[in-house]
Amino acid sequence: MGHEMSETLTQDALPASSLSPLAHRRIPRWAPAGIAVAAIALGCGVGAAAGLASHLQWGLISLLLFVGLTYGITAGVEGRRQARDRVATSLVWACFVVAVVPLYSLLQTTISKGVKVLDGNFLTHSMGGVITTQPGGGVYHAVIGTLEQVGLASLIAVPVGLLTAIYLVEYGRGKLAKVVTFFVDVMTGVPSIVAGLFILAFWIIILGFGYSGFAGALALAILMMPVVVRSTEEMLKLVPNELREASLALGVPKWRTILKVVLPTSIGGILTGVMLAVARIAGETAPVLLLVFGNQLINNNPFSGAQSSLPYYVYEQYTNGNDASFDRAWAAALVLIAFVMILNLVARGIARWKAPKTGR
Amino acid sequence: MDIVSTSGEHPPPSRQPAATRLGDRVFLGLSRGSGILLLVIMAAIAVFLTVRAIHAISLDHSNFFTTYEWNASLNPPSFGIAVLAYGTLVSSLIAMLIAVPISVGIALFITHYAPRRLASPLAYLVDLLAAVPSIVYGLWGGLYLVPHLQGLNLWLNDYLSWTGVFHKSDPNSAARSLFTVGILLAIMIVPIITNVTREVFRQVPKAHEEAALALGATRWEVVRMSVLPFARSGIISASMLGLGRALGETMAVATVLSASPVLTQRLLDPVGGTFAQNIAAKFAEADNFGRDALIASGLVLFVITLLVNGAARLIIARRREYSGAAL
Numbered sequence: 001m002g003h004e005m006s007e008t009l010t011q012d013a014l015p016a017s018s019l020s021p022l023a024h025r026r027i028p029r030w031a032p033a034g035i036a037v038a039a040i041a042l043g044c045g046v047g048a049a050a051g052l053a054s055h056l057q058w059g060l061i062s063l064l065l066f067v068g069l070t071y072g073i074t075a076g077v078e079g080r081r082q083a084r085d086r087v088a089t090s091l092v093w094a095c096f097v098v099a100v101v102p103l104y105s106l107l108q109t110t111i112s113k114g115v116k117v118l119d120g121n122f123l124t125h126s127m128g129g130v131i132t133t134q135p136g137g138g139v140y141h142a143v144i145g146t147l148e149q150v151g152l153a154s155l156i157a158v159p160v161g162l163l164t165a166i167y168l169v170e171y172g173r174g175k176l177a178k179v180v181t182f183f184v185d186v187m188t189g190v191p192s193i194v195a196g197l198f199i200l201a202f203w204i205i206i207l208g209f210g211y212s213g214f215a216g217a218l219a220l221a222i223l224m225m226p227v228v229v230r231s232t233e234e235m236l237k238l239v240p241n242e243l244r245e246a247s248l249a250l251g252v253p254k255w256r257t258i259l260k261v262v263l264p265t266s267i268g269g270i271l272t273g274v275m276l277a278v279a280r281i282a283g284e285t286a287p288v289l290l291l292v293f294g295n296q297l298i299n300n301n302p303f304s305g306a307q308s309s310l311p312y313y314v315y316e317q318y319t320n321g322n323d324a325s326f327d328r329a330w331a332a333a334l335v336l337i338a339f340v341m342i343l344n345l346v347a348r349g350i351a352r353w354k355a356p357k358t359g360r
Numbered sequence: 361m362d363i364v365s366t367s368g369e370h371p372p373p374s375r376q377p378a379a380t381r382l383g384d385r386v387f388l389g390l391s392r393g394s395g396i397l398l399l400v401i402m403a404a405i406a407v408f409l410t411v412r413a414i415h416a417i418s419l420d421h422s423n424f425f426t427t428y429e430w431n432a433s434l435n436p437p438s439f440g441i442a443v444l445a446y447g448t449l450v451s452s453l454i455a456m457l458i459a460v461p462i463s464v465g466i467a468l469f470i471t472h473y474a475p476r477r478l479a480s481p482l483a484y485l486v487d488l489l490a491a492v493p494s495i496v497y498g499l500w501g502g503l504y505l506v507p508h509l510q511g512l513n514l515w516l517n518d519y520l521s522w523t524g525v526f527h528k529s530d531p532n533s534a535a536r537s538l539f540t541v542g543i544l545l546a547i548m549i550v551p552i553i554t555n556v557t558r559e560v561f562r563q564v565p566k567a568h569e570e571a572a573l574a575l576g577a578t579r580w581e582v583v584r585m586s587v588l589p590f591a592r593s594g595i596i597s598a599s600m601l602g603l604g605r606a607l608g609e610t611m612a613v614a615t616v617l618s619a620s621p622v623l624t625q626r627l628l629d630p631v632g633g634t635f636a637q638n639i640a641a642k643f644a645e646a647d648n649f650g651r652d653a654l655i656a657s658g659l660v661l662f663v664i665t666l667l668v669n670g671a672a673r674l675i676i677a678r679r680r681e682y683s684g685a686a687l
Binding site: 056057081082084085087088089091092093094095096098099102103105106109110159160161162163164166167168170171172176177179180182183184185186187188189190191192193194195197198200201202205206222225226229253254255256258276279280282283284285286289290311314315318326329330333336337340341344348 | 384396402469474488499502512547550578611615648651654661666669673
């Protein structure tokens with residue numbers, strides 16, 4: 001486990017390793033696996049003996065034992081430096097395992113609990129006339145809301161984002177471009193609730209419009225713009241300059257060069273970026289909470305009246321605080337994850353299918 | 361070029377200005393206008409939030425920065441951000457303490473340790489996980505993580521309560537504390553920090569690593585002597601991006617934390633609050649003035665995240681200048 005590289009150096013390069021005075025003594029190849037088995041056995045033994053209920057604690061004890069044993073044994077046989085190397089290797093592996101456990105648990109829980117009430121009925125019905133403590137009802141109104149809000153947000157954010165990226169890559173020289181780049185970066189970090197508060201202050205309090213899906217879409221657009229700019233910028237930079245120069249040399253105006261040469265070349269990557277941005281804002285709850293206000297019924301008009309949305313629906317069902325609502329929350333969360341993941345997979349599919357030809 | 365610049369009398373060869381044709385002018389105007397629109401939006405966020413916030417703070421009957429309670433609907437209104445600021449910073453710090461080492465570990469694993477066949481699916485998996493909506497983390501945190509962390513809470517209380525930090529006032533209360541929030545936030549920002557750190561590790565010049573290997577360094581020594589020093593500023597800025605995300609996270613905190621206006625160093629007690637959580641929780645019952653008050657707290661959050669993100673970006677930008685690496 002993880003010592004191929006150093007082995008290449010000390011052993012494979014010197015075939016007569018056992019005879020060469022340059023080669024160190026090494027613990028046998030099976031030793032790490034052996035230590036791991038011993039550590040797990042010991043850890044479970046200690047855990048069972050001490051009556052620890054949580055298997056997580058067994059795992060932690062095993063891990064500590066493994067690291068300790070590895071260090072001790074390797075330090076004895078191979079020396080301090082090798083021992084440190086092995087400990088670092090096991091820690092890096094441990095990081096990986098530690099990170100995978102909660103993420104696996106998250107997906108596993110959502111899927112196993114989500115499928116309970118997820119069926120055709122759930123997808124095609126709203127919460128109209130459903131008592132929250134009773135099973136039944138569905139997410140139809142929330143799906144409609146999400147699709148409309150995200151669609152409107154994309155209609156606003158994609159053109160602005162695209163044009164800004166074109167400005168930065170094709171025209172941007174000097175101070176303005178630098179300032180825009182910096183603030184696009186900073187804008188990426190604006191918390192979604194702050195974007196929601198801004199639209200609340202501007203659109204609802206000062207301009208006096210009511211809660212609506214469109215207000216939510218405005219906030220989502222603010223969150224989406226910098227993401228579109230960044231990804232489009234990266235893609236436009238990949239377009240080889242020779243293409244631009246060839247087109248300009250033929251006397252094609254710059255704007256037609258951009259529209260007919262640069263954009264078609266990078267369209268795959270741009271689409272990918274847009275879809276990833278859509279996936280990101282589809283899961284935003286906070287702006288919807290502040291601006292769309294939530295609704296139990298179907299409201300097909302995003303320009304007037306409160307709507308719902310999938311993430312908001314999850315939150316609403318969670319705060320209802322009873323088992324029937326929790327079931328609905330898990331199912332809606334599953335629908336949301338599926339939606340986001342499908343967008344991601346399609347986006348990556350497009351990226352692979354239409355990878356920009358960089359001429360190399 | 362030389363001839364032109366030394367002769368002096370000739371004007372430099374006048375390039376055709378880029379925008380002479382109508383189409384070009386329109387297109388340049390549109391794209392520059394979009395860039396300016398982004399700046400206007402950022403400025404507008406600051407201005408509108410500030411205007412409403414000043415209105416609210418001027419009517420606040422107690423000190424906005426040192427008051428614990430949030431009673432904007434009282435007459436006279438009395439609200440302050442002390443608890444919220446404390447809770448936001450503490451939960452984000454806990455998240456950083458957990459997430460940064462683990463993220464660096466995962467990024468190292470993907471770039472330097474994992475078998476090649478495992479590395480690219482893994483990187484892909486981390487990408488996907490960064491896309492999981494925060495409300496799903498929140499739901500999982502509230503319904504699954506909270507009961508499952510009770511054991512850890514009791515263990516910390518049993519063995520580490522002498523620190524004061526891990527003393528739990530009521531051992532039977534649910535684990536809806538800032539500590540749990542910190543752990544959940546850590547889980548959420550690990551994919552973000554990992555993604556950026558991984559990119560930085562990829563850019564470490566191969567020659568540095570090979571030189572270290574040629575001197576007989578072990579793999580850990582290679583990482584410590586050539587990879588980490590090169591990537592240090594990248595790791596810092598990645599962490600700050602993660603911090604920015606953790607500071608502004610709303611739903612995951614709103615679903616997990618049982619909020620109350622108590623400021624304590626006991627991290628396991630189910631009390632406290634954060635800016636974003638407070639806004640989400642108090643919004644439904646807020647009247648017009650209450651909304652302004654919440655906007656005031658949002659402005660503070662905005663300024664904090666602005667500073668953190670700006671600093672991160674400046675670090676990245678400076679690094680780009682001298683290394684030529686694109687991020």
